[in-house]
Amino acid sequence: MPKTKLKNLAIIMDGNGRWARQRGLNRTKGHEKGVEIIRDVTLYCAKAPDIETVTFYAFSTENWKRPKLEVEFLMKLLDRYLQKELETYQKNNVRFMAIGDITAFSDKLQKRIKITEEATRNNSDLTHILALNYGGRAEITAAVNRVIAEGKRTLTEADISSSLQTPYSDIDLLIRTSGEERISNFLLWQLSYAELNFTETLWPDFTAEELDEIITDFEQRTRRFGGLA
Secondary structure: OOOOOOOEEEEEOOOHHHHHHHOOOOHHHHHHHHHHHHHHHHHHHHHOOOOOEEEEEEEEOOHHHOOHHHHHHHHHHHHHHHHHHHHHHHHOOEEEEEEOOHHHOOHHHHHHHHHHHHHHOOOOOEEEEEEEEEOHHHHHHHHHHHHHHOOOOOOOHHHHHHHOOOOOOOOOEEEEOOOOOOOOOOOOOOOOOOEEEEOOOOHHHOOHHHHHHHHHHHHOOOOOOOOOO
16 A cells, blocks of 8 residues: 655644753743754655655744743744754755744844745745744634635635645644644644644654654555545
């Protein structure tokens, strides 16, 4: 039986705070370690022959509810990450994209995001997407409003799919770390027929080896999309 191909991968990175707390560290240390894992997973995906996109849930529309100092740290961490990883993107032919409403960020961070997107726009081995100030309901609402603004009164699924921010309409596999089993307003439209994997591993402990095992399991699955095998 031919293996099921994984083209579009999505990851909810969960457990940074718990990882730090277990070690008696500040939550920020968990976020710093988590950034290293993003890099490792991105490099794995860039080398995988079938994977076209990997989308990380980096900052949700609800994450603004966190303590102000933690949010400020996350913004600075993102800026440093993009500055540091630009060379990695270029060396590995990885395109960077951001989805979500980045207008809520500082002018400096918005500029960093746009510079990184522009510098990597012609890279083609992998598209690495960070969901930033992102919410699935907000994305669908914005897509519907864009179609309505074009003058359409009756919408089709194709109309909405083509108006989403993501370069794909469907996710093949969603992974969530830390043992939580929910999708938390992430890619609601795109996850309609995704395979789901929930691992107990905290995100800072997640490895390329575990990802490889999860993908191997995915490749053995039969995806029926409502039909018969």
